[in-house]
Amino acid sequence: MPEQEAPQPAAPEAERVPGIEPAFAALAERFGDELVAARKTADGPDFTVAPARLADFVAALRESVLAEPHLFVDACGVERETALEVVYRFSLVSRREIVTVRAHMPKDKPAVASLAVMYPGARWPEREYAEMFGITVTGHPDMRHLLLPEGWVGHPLRKDYVYPLDHPYLAPDPLREDPVRVLGHAPEGEGEES
Amino acid sequence: MNEANVGTTDQLIVNMGPQHPSTHGVLRVALTLDGERVVSADPDIGYLHSSMEKIAERLDYRQYISYTDRFDYLGAMCNEWVFVRAVERLAGIEVTPRCEHIRLLMAELNRLASHLLYFGAMGIDTGATTVFLYCFRERELILDLFEWVSGQRLLYNFLRVGGLRNDLPDGWVEQCHAAMDALASRVDEYDTLLSENRIFIARTRGIGAITAEEALAYGFSGPCLRGCGVPYDLRRVDGYSLYPELDFEVCVEEGGDCLSRHMVRSRELRESIKIVRQVLARLPEGEVNVPVPRRLKVEPGEVYERIESPRGELGCYLVSDGSDKPWRMHWRAPSFYNLAPLDRLCRGHWMADMVAVIASTDIVLGDVDR
Amino acid sequence: MTTNTRQPQSAWALLADIVGGAASVIKGHVVTLRNWLRPKVTGQYPYRDPAKEWVPKPGYRGDFALIHDPERPGGLRCIACMACANVCPDKCIHIIGQGKGKERHPAAFDIDIGLCMYCWLCVEVCPVRAITLTPEYHNVAFTPQELIRDINDLKARGEGIAEPLLPVPIERSVLQPPTAKKKDVSEA
Ligand code: SF4
Numbered sequence: 001m002p003e004q005e006a007p008q009p010a011a012p013e014a015e016r017v018p019g020i021e022p023a024f025a026a027l028a029e030r031f032g033d034e035l036v037a038a039r040k041t042a043d044g045p046d047f048t049v050a051p052a053r054l055a056d057f058v059a060a061l062r063e064s065v066l067a068e069p070h071l072f073v074d075a076c077g078v079e080r081e082t083a084l085e086v087v088y089r090f091s092l093v094s095r096r097e098i099v100t101v102r103a104h105m106p107k108d109k110p111a112v113a114s115l116a117v118m119y120p121g122a123r124w125p126e127r128e129y130a131e132m133f134g135i136t137v138t139g140h141p142d143m144r145h146l147l148l149p150e151g152w153v154g155h156p157l158r159k160d161y162v163y164p165l166d167h168p169y170l171a172p173d174p175l176r177e178d179p180v181r182v183l184g185h186a187p188e189g190e191g192e193e194s
Numbered sequence: 195m196n197e198a199n200v201g202t203t204d205q206l207i208v209n210m211g212p213q214h215p216s217t218h219g220v221l222r223v224a225l226t227l228d229g230e231r232v233v234s235a236d237p238d239i240g241y242l243h244s245s246m247e248k249i250a251e252r253l254d255y256r257q258y259i260s261y262t263d264r265f266d267y268l269g270a271m272c273n274e275w276v277f278v279r280a281v282e283r284l285a286g287i288e289v290t291p292r293c294e295h296i297r298l299l300m301a302e303l304n305r306l307a308s309h310l311l312y313f314g315a316m317g318i319d320t321g322a323t324t325v326f327l328y329c330f331r332e333r334e335l336i337l338d339l340f341e342w343v344s345g346q347r348l349l350y351n352f353l354r355v356g357g358l359r360n361d362l363p364d365g366w367v368e369q370c371h372a373a374m375d376a377l378a379s380r381v382d383e384y385d386t387l388l389s390e391n392r393i394f395i396a397r398t399r400g401i402g403a404i405t406a407e408e409a410l411a412y413g414f415s416g417p418c419l420r421g422c423g424v425p426y427d428l429r430r431v432d433g434y435s436l437y438p439e440l441d442f443e444v445c446v447e448e449g450g451d452c453l454s455r456h457m458v459r460s461r462e463l464r465e466s467i468k469i470v471r472q473v474l475a476r477l478p479e480g481e482v483n484v485p486v487p488r489r490l491k492v493e494p495g496e497v498y499e500r501i502e503s504p505r506g507e508l509g510c511y512l513v514s515d516g517s518d519k520p521w522r523m524h525w526r527a528p529s530f531y532n533l534a535p536l537d538r539l540c541r542g543h544w545m546a547d548m549v550a551v552i553a554s555t556d557i558v559l560g561d562v563d564r
Numbered sequence: 565m566t567t568n569t570r571q572p573q574s575a576w577a578l579l580a581d582i583v584g585g586a587a588s589v590i591k592g593h594v595v596t597l598r599n600w601l602r603p604k605v606t607g608q609y610p611y612r613d614p615a616k617e618w619v620p621k622p623g624y625r626g627d628f629a630l631i632h633d634p635e636r637p638g639g640l641r642c643i644a645c646m647a648c649a650n651v652c653p654d655k656c657i658h659i660i661g662q663g664k665g666k667e668r669h670p671a672a673f674d675i676d677i678g679l680c681m682y683c684w685l686c687v688e689v690c691p692v693r694a695i696t697l698t699p700e701y702h703n704v705a706f707t708p709q710e711l712i713r714d715i716n717d718l719k720a721r722g723e724g725i726a727e728p729l730l731p732v733p734i735e736r737s738v739l740q741p742p743t744a745k746k747k748d749v750s751e752a
């Protein structure tokens with residue numbers, strides 16, 4: 001297919017502006033400053049709360065937007081420019097509505113209140129983002145490493161993570177060196193490698 | 195000897211896996227056994243962890259598509275689909291109707307292939323070897339179709355942002371019809387061999403039961419959740435792509451045990467055949483690709499896109515910072531959440547039932563570990 | 565805690581269980597018998613007999629080949645633009661280019677197919693459609709070095725291939741059709 005002009009990208013859906021929409025006034029009253037943002041997106045409500053109140057907030061949601069039967073969908077961490085963020089998602093069973101709850105934490109001492117007691121499905125993802133981002137999860141019953149080996153140092157999904165190339169698992173394979181050099185295919189004199 | 199201990203056994207910790215043949219990959223479960231009964235089961239995962247999410251941060255959108263095949267390798271088309279859907283939604287790209295039809299067709303064929311493999315694995319894990327061979331014979335029909343259209347049998351790399359690698363070859367539709375006819379006539383045989391077999395029923399009914407409330411809190415999805423009586427099928431709940439226009443039934447079974455999960459998949463085989471036939475009948479002509487720049491850059495933003503994969507809700511969370519690579523990419527892997535309640539499902543059952551429970555959740559360890 | 569211990573049952577229920585169980589087993593055997601009479605689909609690999617060899621469909625993504633162009637230096641269509649080496653996610657293509665402008669051609673072209681994941685991206689980005697994957701799937705070797713295809717090997721494999729192999733005409737794929745004049749060399 002011939003190259004053509006790029007189609008104009010649509011405006012991103014999740015404009016990350018703080019502020020509380022009037023529909024969530026009751027929640028705002030109850031949580032005050034600890035509810036940082038609450039807005040409606042095309043997918044459903046999207047809240048940002050203080051990390052220490054995350055579990056309380058979700059418990060409160062279970063009386064309002066999450067009163068119906070809902071599925072615990074997902075929990076994951078994201079590293080933003082200035083903060084770490086954890087994102088929890090819930091989905092209503094009856095119709096398309098995804099409820100997103102976020103919490104922002106400083107990068108140096110991140111800590112968040114665990115949902116693992118309320119939603120046992122959160123146990124594994126919380127263990128995963130804890131080891132991948134170095135986030136302390138308070139109130140979690142079992143904080144061993146999940147995917148990484150025991151005693152692994154560092155948090156691989158952080159942007160400043162440096163691969164421990166001297167680690168025996170990551171040592172380069174001597175058989176996998178540059179084949180041009182290994183086989184002596186470089187012609188004499190001229191030519192440049194990619 | 196303590197009076198209370200007379201006639202009882204000591205608890206024993208047994209490692210099941212990581213090389214156990216019925217753990218469907220590399221799963222290690224540390225089992226605490228009281229005699230033959232499971233007291234607790236602690237899955238130890240991560241053996242297949244391949245940093246799928248970190249890899250995404252160093253590859254551009256086009257390069258990453260071939261990686262999406264590789265975590266849930268039994269539902270590769272669905273993985274590609276949800277990824278390109280996420281990128282297209284973020285970049286505001288609309289695909290052509292023919293492309294959308296073919297993508298849906300591929301996803302449903304992939305669901306058939308995956309469920310057929312499930313049937314075989316479930317049979318073999320509960321002691322019925324024959325159905326495994328028959329299912330693989332029929333799965334071959336679908337893999338042949340994939341091989342023809344995409345050039346590979348398992349890791350297709352067929353979908354592109356804004357289109358497909360190529361259109362359907364001439365004669366493919368006819369062969370697909372033939373494969374569906376052959377499959378439809380054989381599905382009843384699997385049920386005779388497995389779902390109606392008394393031994394199989396005795397080994398699965400009441401085993402690994404979970405209530406709907408618990409299943410929802412655990413994040414169960416897909417056939418496992420529908421086996422608990424929750425009609426949660428994203429093809430209907432979200433109604434994405436062309437599914438609202440198609441006629442199919444959401445298969446729900448009460449019970450929440452291994453047998454219900456099995457029966458959901460058994461009925462879904464028939465529903466998927468129905469969907470494939472409908473799509474083949476209404477496949478429009480036309481282009482399959484829309485022009486997309488080679489080095490696609492998307493605006494900063496984020497999107498959570500999800501589809502119903504053979505294993506459940508497959509989500510793709512994509513955060514873009516405006517460059518040609520994702521800033522963060524997260525997979526909501528259905529197997530990860532379907533495996534997590536293993537302890538809850540197995541507690542109190544015989545150790546031999548563990549195998550049936552693991553098989554009935556239909557996990558792919560590549561999907562669990564990502 | 566759930567258990568699955570069998571409860572004691574009445575003699576009639578036990579009898580019904582035995583009869584029903586036997587019936588389901590017999591029904592299963594009928595299915596097995598029916599399948600026994602169906603044609604055999606199993607194939608053997610490797611077949612010593614080339615006639616029985618499994619032949620993949622055209623467009624199967626197997627081993628590599630470079631497409632010939634007798635009018636160009638080196639006899640290959642490749643212009644050593646490095647697009648494929650740059651796009652390869654595994655960085656398993658190693659090229660050394662020679663010459664300038666129209667004369668540019670690869671002096672060395674190594675593909676480490678032990679690293680390759682057959683994703684087809686290198687074929688897709690090539691501006692002159694000079695590289696292709698072929699249905700050759702006998703890629704067995706004893707050492708990783710044997711899995712490195714060099715330029716002579718790739719050239720020999722390209723014998724008789726005119727365009728990248730696909731199950732459909734090139735116009736119906738993402739490849740740039742031969743009529744497109746604009747060449748995208750900017751990728752490198
Ligand atoms: S097929 Fe993919 S992995 Fe293999 S050489 Fe080409 S771009 Fe690299």
Ligand code: SF4
Nearest residue numbers: 642643645646648690
């Ligand atoms: S992209 Fe094509 S022309 Fe460029 S170096 Fe690779 S094979 Fe040669």
